[in-house]
Amino acid sequence: MIRHACAMLLVGLAATGCASEPDAKPLGADQFYRPVDRAGAIVPGAQPAAAPPPVTVAGGVSQESAKQLDFVSTQIKPSATQPTTSATPAAWAPGQYTPLGGVIAEVNGNPIYADDILRQVSSILSARAKDLDIQAFRNLAGSEINRQVDEEIRAQVEFAAAERNVSAEEKTLAENITMQWRDKLITDSKGSIEEARRRVREDQGRSLDDLAKEQYRVNLVRVYYTKKLFPRIQVTADDLRRYYEKNKDAFFTERDNITFRLIKITSKDLGTSAAAEAKVNELSARAARGEDFATIAGEINNDPMLLRTKGLTGPIDRGAFKLEAVETALWKLNPGAVTPVVRIDNDFYIARLDEKKLGRVKAFEEDDVQRRMLETLRGEQFTTMRRDMETQLRKDSVVSKNQQMFATAVDMAVANYPKWK
Numbered sequence: 001m002i003r004h005a006c007a008m009l010l011v012g013l014a015a016t017g018c019a020s021e022p023d024a025k026p027l028g029a030d031q032f033y034r035p036v037d038r039a040g041a042i043v044p045g046a047q048p049a050a051a052p053p054p055v056t057v058a059g060g061v062s063q064e065s066a067k068q069l070d071f072v073s074t075q076i077k078p079s080a081t082q083p084t085t086s087a088t089p090a091a092w093a094p095g096q097y098t099p100l101g102g103v104i105a106e107v108n109g110n111p112i113y114a115d116d117i118l119r120q121v122s123s124i125l126s127a128r129a130k131d132l133d134i135q136a137f138r139n140l141a142g143s144e145i146n147r148q149v150d151e152e153i154r155a156q157v158e159f160a161a162a163e164r165n166v167s168a169e170e171k172t173l174a175e176n177i178t179m180q181w182r183d184k185l186i187t188d189s190k191g192s193i194e195e196a197r198r199r200v201r202e203d204q205g206r207s208l209d210d211l212a213k214e215q216y217r218v219n220l221v222r223v224y225y226t227k228k229l230f231p232r233i234q235v236t237a238d239d240l241r242r243y244y245e246k247n248k249d250a251f252f253t254e255r256d257n258i259t260f261r262l263i264k265i266t267s268k269d270l271g272t273s274a275a276a277e278a279k280v281n282e283l284s285a286r287a288a289r290g291e292d293f294a295t296i297a298g299e300i301n302n303d304p305m306l307l308r309t310k311g312l313t314g315p316i317d318r319g320a321f322k323l324e325a326v327e328t329a330l331w332k333l334n335p336g337a338v339t340p341v342v343r344i345d346n347d348f349y350i351a352r353l354d355e356k357k358l359g360r361v362k363a364f365e366e367d368d369v370q371r372r373m374l375e376t377l378r379g380e381q382f383t384t385m386r387r388d389m390e391t392q393l394r395k396d397s398v399v400s401k402n403q404q405m406f407a408t409a410v411d412m413a414v415a416n417y418p419k420w421k
Contacts, residue, residue: 065226071375072226075382078218104405105149107156108397114409117148119205125413129420141413145406157393159217162224170227174220181215182208229385235377243373244364252362252369256318259355260330261293261311264303267346280341280348287338293352302347315357326351 102114121144129137166174185208189196197208204211244252263283270276283300287293297311306313321327326349329339333353342349362369 068230069222069226071378072222072230072382075379075386076218076222076225078214102405102408103402104145104409105153105399105401107153107399108160110156112149112152112156114405117145117152118409118412120148121145121413126416126420129417134414134417137417138410138414142406142410145409145413149401149406153394153399154390155217155221157390157397157399158221158224160397161389161393162220166220166224166227170223171220174216174223177219177222178212178216181219182212225382225386229382229389232385233378233381235374235381239377240370240373241364243377244369248361251372254357254359254362256359257315257357258318258327258330258353259312259314259316260351260353261297262303262306262313262326262349262351263293263297263301263311264306265300265348266302269302273346276346276348277341277343280350284338284341284350287350287352293338311351313351315355318359323349331356 103111104114104117105112121141124144125137125141128140132140185200186193186196189199193208200206200208200211263280265276265280265283267273267276270279279300283296286296294310294312297306301307301311316327318331319327323342323344325342325344326339329342330351330353333339333356335353335355338352339350342351364370
């Protein structure tokens, strides 16, 4: 999932001054997915999606509104993730059943299906299984399934509220953002919609149509909260000053640090300490003659990690490097200089200082300090208001959980424990 689902649209809006074409035709939901039933069959009467027209936002969106929507998008994340070849969900053990159609909860008569919940928690459970005994795994499965059910309940009540309270123009905006997301997914799949469908199916065990529907629902909630909650966020100058003083050391203080390249030669690898010392002196002499230190460090290094990185180390804060004698030698140098040979027990080191930065405390007035504080404090207020609104929405909704289906879902997860272990 794109970190900002509407990022591409917002960039486009800013670049064009947020203008829109006067005759822009609103995009309907059927233009970015085809309605399907749960078995994957096309609903009777549904028409295949045509190639989408260029995205425009009916009525225009101001730059300030675009910034507000971008902020809200960072606060509300979809439960699904952007398909990647490394995000393949865990497969259920051969012969195991899936409670397809099993309803684990309902919100105002709308079902939440157990198989959807299991799909969303399978990657977490499969990754953790190897570290847990079976009872701990069962506890984790119950906790994750319950957490995901609560996430889906929240998504349902928020979407219902959004549908009731946004305008037709705002729904069109959510549709356009979803279209932009879908186009990006296809572009990342070599421009092929079939490739995009294959990736989503293989990586997440679901259809692109289902993923687009979910993305639309998330985008509509984002648009709704941009209108409903963002105007209520108030961060004062006193709030900013208090946050700065409280977090100055943790967030706004840059430490003295160095970046360097390091060569390690060990007596163990060379056979004797005399041989190791002779080798490191030879390398030191080569560096002194002007040979590139990074090249030497990438050719001869008894530390495999340093060999792979050509000795690159850091940035390391002053006093944080475990080889104190090496660090002390480095702080005496100017960038580009090489330390004398440093012996620690039966190992020998030489290092070249690449960069030295002296620390400072960032000023309250600096732009990046102001931006970080504002985003953080706005985020805290938004989270609190969203939680309060969700509590009220749940009170106004009819929510029920099927404990028998919950137990079945946990049993199914546990049945896969031996394979995942």
